[in-house]
Amino acid sequence: MRRAVCPGSFDPVTLGHLDIIGRASALYDEVVVAVGMNASKNRMFSFEERTDMLREATAQYGNVVVDSFDGLIVDFCKARDVQVIVKGLRAISDFDYELQMAQMNHGLAGVETMFMTTNPLYSFLSSSLVKEVATYGGDISGLVPEAAGRRLAARFAAS
Ligand code: PNS
DSSP: OOEEEEEEOOTTOOHHHHHHHHHHHTTSSEEEEEEEOOTTSOOSSOHHHHHHHHHHHTTTOTTEEEEEEOSOHHHHHHHHTOOEEEEEEOSHHHHHHHHHHHHHHHHHHOOEEEEEEOOGGGTTOOHHHHHHHHHTTOOOTTTSOHHHHHHHHHHHHHO
């Protein structure tokens, strides 16, 4: 079985993430969306909330599963028999860091990384910007899946 992983923080999942996941699901037998549990970053959403949003957003794809990882992504790949990491590239500014990670991951464990160019509709989109827009009451309906939009609306209605 050709299995790929789409790893990330997904805080929250955006339509850009979903576009990459959906396109990867057409290329591989199974796509594992792996939510990083690494506690080093400040998160708006808990690990459970991020995972729930992803499960709702990817329910339309029969071969996409949502899982989590803590530690190195290559260890997750070995444990789950995943051969390929799929990453979206929005702009050349993404490439520098992604190249380093891809080479490190290949050097550590021989795991390949495939880069998929982001749909130009989403090349400006990031979870950080979505949070900033939502924080100041901007419209995020065209930026995140409905499930995430509802969570963001609830979060800001409560604060
Ligand atoms: O959505 P993000 O925050 O850009 O996701 C980054 C993530 C979680 C995919 C990346 O930081 C990662 O793979 N972290 C796990 C640690 C690891 O394996 N790093 C790569 C080797 S240097």
